Amino acid sequence: MSQALAQIQPAQRAVRVLPRALTKRQKAAVIVRLLLSEGSPIPITALPEDMQADLTEEMGQLRLVDRETLDAVVVEFVSELEGVGLAFPGGMEGALKAMDGHISSEAASRLRRAGAGPADPWERLNALPPDKLLPVLEEEAVEVAAVVISKLPIARAAELLGKLPGERARRVAYAVSQTGNVDPATVRRIGQTIAQQLDAEPPRAFDSKPGERVGAILNVARSHTREDVLAGLDAEDAVFSAEVRKAIFTFAHVPARVAPIDVPKVMRVVDQGLMVTAMAAMPEVGEFLLSHLSQRLAQTFRDEIADRGVPHEKDGEAAMAAVIDGIRRAEKAREIALIQSEEG
Incomplete structure (x- = not known):
């Protein structure tokens, strides 16, 4: 106060x-x-x-x-x-946020479709994850995409713009310069239309795409199992196989996906013994990690790797999976930002 x-x-x-x-x-x-x-x-x-x-x-x-x-x-x-004893969230969208995880997605969608959404549709859109808004920027007219970008928080807008193909991103960015005379009523109608379209989508049983789910499973599978499955997918459905490969992130992908500045954080995400075992199992990745540490710390790890020797295949794969799991958790907690993979 x-x-x-x-x-x-x-x-x-x-x-x-x-x-x-x-x-x-x-x-x-x-x-x-x-x-x-x-x-x-x-x-x-x-x-x-x-x-x-x-x-x-x-x-x-x-x-x-x-x-x-x-x-x-x-x-x-x-x-x-x-005299206030308890405060409730304002509006239906505030209530839905408070009830998130306590009511089904079907019930939430039904409430929104019934017209009980927020007075300002942009409140609803701002709360959506990036993957829900990205198709809007990709498929709608550039003028509409420019309005969306202009109404989102700057950090969210920059994140989405970075996910667009270069030419599309440039067209949307230029279209923002043409939004100076757009009246509030038009912006509101655009927000309402997009919100209604998104709410009209039927709820999905799975949060992630099929390729992402298979990729997550193969991430922790044994290497020979992963290669056998990928070979079979290549023969059956090359497009789906490409999606799966893009979703796969194994210890071998660390040099391409982890920024050098984040390596010290990565070295702390799992038990040091597991990290030593993982680097001993795949020395080329271990060398990448060690090259971005201080000389003293890198030498300590090299001595431990030498003492450890080449691990059994099963132990090495378990250690590498533990490292990847730790990296994924660090990414989810926004402690690090992985470099986006262009292909599997």
């Missing part, structure tokens, strides 16, 4: 009658103006657009508020805050 609100003395909180009658909207405008003057951050953009407009209109109509009236408004506001 801001310093100005806290300065109202407890004795003053007995005031109940305002010297000057104000409506609830005017009182809200007074509180917002006071908090803004104190430099307190207020998430006004989280309000529905009509409420934002009403609040701004009230602030434009008010002129001067005397000290006694201000104190009384603050006392009333603080008293209401102190």
Whole structure:
């Protein structure tokens, strides 16, 4: 709570009658103006657009508020805050976020399709994972994609733009320069249309694509099993095989997928003994990792690898799988960022 609100003395909180009658909207405008003057951050953009407009209109109509009236408004506001026992998320989208993991995806989709979605469709779209929005940028008109990019948080927009093919990314980026005269109603309609299209998609039993699921399984399979399966997929369905290969990430892929700056973090993701065994099982990858450590630490690992000797195939593969599992967990926790694979 801001310093100005806290300065109202407890004795003053007995005031109940305002010297000057104000409506609830005017009182809200007074509180917002006071908090803004104190430099307190207020998430006004989280309000529905009509409420934002009403609040701004009230602030434009008010002129001067005397000290006694201000104190009384603050006392009333603080008293209401102190009387709050439980706050619920605003709007249906806020409720759906709170219930995430506690209700089925089918139930959530049904609620959205029934028209109970948020007043601002962009709140819904901003909460979607990148893989749900990427097809919109790839398939919609560049003008629509430019509006989407402009409405997303900068970090999210940059991430999605980086996933687009070069030519498409350049066209979308240029189209952003043409959005200066787009009116809010059009932006809102675009958001509503995209949200409705996404909500109309039937729920999927699996979160990941088939190629990603097979790739994840082959990641931890024995090497000869992985090669046999891939050879069979090449013969049966070359397109699907390519998807699977792109999803596969094994210890052999570490030099191509792990940035040199992240190597010290990778060396800490699993037990040191397992890391030594993995590097002993595949020396070329081990050399890549050691080349991006300090000389002293690298020499320590080299001595341990020499003492370890060549591990049994089963032990080596288990250690390499443990390293990859640790890298995946570090990526999920956003401790490192893997280099995107262009092909398997």
